[in-house]
Amino acid sequence: MTIDYREKIEHSQVYAVARHTPLDEMPNLTMRLRNRVLLKREDMQPVFSFKLRGAYNKMANLSQEALARGVICASAGNHAQGVALSAQKMGCRAVIVMPTTTPAIKINAVRARGAEVVLSGDSYSDAYAHALEVEKSEGLTFVHPYDDPDVIAGQGTLAMEILQDHVEPIEAVFCCVGGGGLLAGVAAYIKAVRPEIKVIGVEAQDADAMTQSLQAGQRVMLEQVGIFADGAAVKQVGEHTFALVQQYVDEMIVVDNDEICAAIKDVFEDTRSILEPAGALALAGLKAYAERHQLQGKTLVAVASGANMNFDRLRFIAERAELGEHREAVFAVTIPETPGAFKTFCRLLGNRSITEFNYRYADAKQAHIFVGVSVHNPAESADIQRTLETAGLHTLDLTGNEMAKLHLRYLVGGHAPEAHNEVVYRFEFPEKPGALLNFLESMGHNWNISLFHYRNHGADFGRVLVGMQVPPGEKVAFEQFLKQLGYPYFDESQNPAYQLFLG
Template sequence: MSNAPQPTTDSQTDTAPDGAAYLREILRAPVYEVAQITPLQPMKRLTARMGNQIQLKREDRQPVHSFKLRGAYNMMAQLTEAQRQAGVIAASAGNHAQGLALSGQQLGVSATIVMPRTTPDIKVDAVRSFGGKVVLHGSNFDEAKGHAEQLAHEHGYTFIPPFDHPAVIAGQGTIGVELVQQNGHLDYIFVPVGGGGLAAGVAVLIKQLMPNIKVIGVEAEDSACLRAALDAGEPVTLGQVGMFADGVAVKRIGEETFRLCQQYLDDSITVSSDEICSAVKDIFEDTRAIAEPSGALSLAGLKKYVDQQQLHDKQLAAILSGANLNFHGLRYVSERCELGEKREGLLAVTVPEQPGAFLNFCHILGGRAVTEFNYRYSDAQLANVFVGVRLLQGQEELDSIIADLRKGGYPVVDLSDDEMAKVHVRYMIGGRPSKPLKERLYSFEFPEYPGALIKFLNTLGTRWNISLFNYRNHGADYGRVLCGFELEEADLLSFTSHLRELGYRWKDETNNPAYRFFLAQ
């Protein structure tokens, strides 16, 4: 594995390192020349709440506030002198970039990082502060990576991949060594999965030393490339990925990382954005640390797995993999964490327009705290009300509220899991159109860079009339857009073709119940 700076490929499968080889490389990885041994911190509040001993591996305490430093340094430390003189390059929008830059500074190697133009200034500035040379190119990671590979070819740089290389995997695997040294009685370790480098490194190490410990991979449900690969029996490319947990927003798991994850992981689980937000809150309440969404991913999986498997009196560890969060992103986390905990329910309720109806509605709620209430007169007979209710007993209590409302004569729809309702409808004004429209509704994720809106309008807005528009950004690298268009059935084929040309992530929301309740004619 030493002096092997090129990524693993399919042709290398027959000669890929076995578990024993990985164990040797992990144990002799020189990562502590730059990285720290991070604490395994008890989570006392969550432990008391869940009936299991829960500990958090604090990789946010690394100099770059992420585990990525380990893998980048381990690979760079193995370069030949000629490769060091030529310099290294990578493509990254965040943590890998900072790990590479600091590693280059420590080793005296010039490091160039190609970052998408959408990358927030806080991340660009962090890379430069560690001595990295930043090249801004493209509107997404794939475009940045293509440019990085082109520059590597032109200038003779060594390309340092973010996850799919034995040396990178071995560097990340040093976390596993620390875990068993810090608590040799663990029953489960939960590891976040993006491209798979961390999960592969920890799993292969644990299974060589203490195979009785179960290692569980955790993915965001809208970027579950490991789950897709396990189902297919080989790595596959996802059509699109969600960007909330941008640190794990990977369309295709690595070849070598998949081989190891398939062989050594005991299980995997996916979690929603709301469940991740809830885990961010748990981490803050227990440690006062503020995790980035991908950093809280493994704890979200731990909580869900404990609930699904009904685990009790077990010793569990989750890896807080990073804390490079854009501060304004906390607004979204704050809005959604109660939903992730099932401590808030969102309902669309039809209330008759007659005296005393609203009072009777409140009586049915039985004194429960109302978190929000949105209403505007629009019809002489019926009103559609958007209401949030604080919950003390989770889904069971929400089901009881819904049953009581229906028994009282109030039609109700549960919107607690409706993404469009949570992101857009609860914040919109204007209500229904004043005249009939042949309208179709779409949601989009906009990259946050100059010209994104102009591209959208040039592609879609000059031929079809825009009848509704709502934009929200939570400090992330992308914004959320809800847009209505006046479309004839004959236009749908051409319109869909233009959507594909646009290249943004999109979804048809025309039949969404929140839209039907509050915005449609």
């Protein structure tokens, strides 16, 4: 039997727990993209995610007998909280099976809603298998996170709100995709009411099950998925959702982690709210789509699908946001190990702001530098590489190298037996172009720099660790240099961490 999703969505019962969320304009991003960007604020739901819409609608359509027996689901995130809140509202039993690796903050959030938490297995698939066993043994009703018509219809109610709140033309609506419930519900409703509006799904590059399935013409099972956007990390999309996406969705966009981080920053700058990675997928896709199609003057809507962010991820997100906006380029550069070579390298970069610098003396012939530079666009990155190569410095662009960005940047170093008479100092540089070059010009001596680490942390000063080879007879001149420099400094030569790992 064919399901009339427009009618099903319009009669969905979600507002006992869900709220009609705002459709907010993003003024800064609107100005930058030259398109009107609207954000559907599902991060403002009671559980900070759209997931409670589908969970409650599914449960509201259960019989009294089924509700009396209770419900069960497998989830480590937003769906778990949606089911727990819905069960609390209805006064029924809810069992949530979560992997044993689930952070305590998520377990406690579900228990706070009155649900029973069962920990099983190390992964979602383990928890899911156990949930199906408990469902049968205890006669509970399974509430699927996405592949259920009632769940799909519940998620589709946010599309109804978008069209109610914005009756003027809309070019496209963007939704994040995990299992496909949100995208399927939104697409089914919009195409029934305003078919001229494009509906676009957005997936993470390392979790693109829907994109691959559409290309193959059938549901594809991914061997593994990336977990950065964990709220959308699904190995296989649903049967119901895939059929609806095939029928109604205009296009899929795939974005990388850096683009997701940039979108999180965009939302913060316009709203002072922090989305989780999956919650920012839609906006990342919107930006990529607008650039790809060179849109101007259009109205574009992105669903901010969730804000259940682990606080410890913010450091990584801040690090990667500039890369996602193509405002930072990262290079590995080989320079000759001769006095003045470091200064020459900095002069080649000109007045560009250096965002990161890792350097360690290796041998008497050459040194390898890991450097981040502020740029305006990818073309400027190519210009920098050409400039360095023309000067005879072998240069490798690492901006798109995931391993380098995740690990190598923090591992440039080690013991250097040939770095004799090394002293190590910590400096606080003013955060402005030219501060590094001023430091090098002020040295005025042929003291070899044997270690250098700098990172821009977004403050008004930068923290720098420098190792220099200063012969004993030049200590007085070195101390004079420190006093004249004018930057705060701290002697770290006897720091046990330096002695252990770098000395």
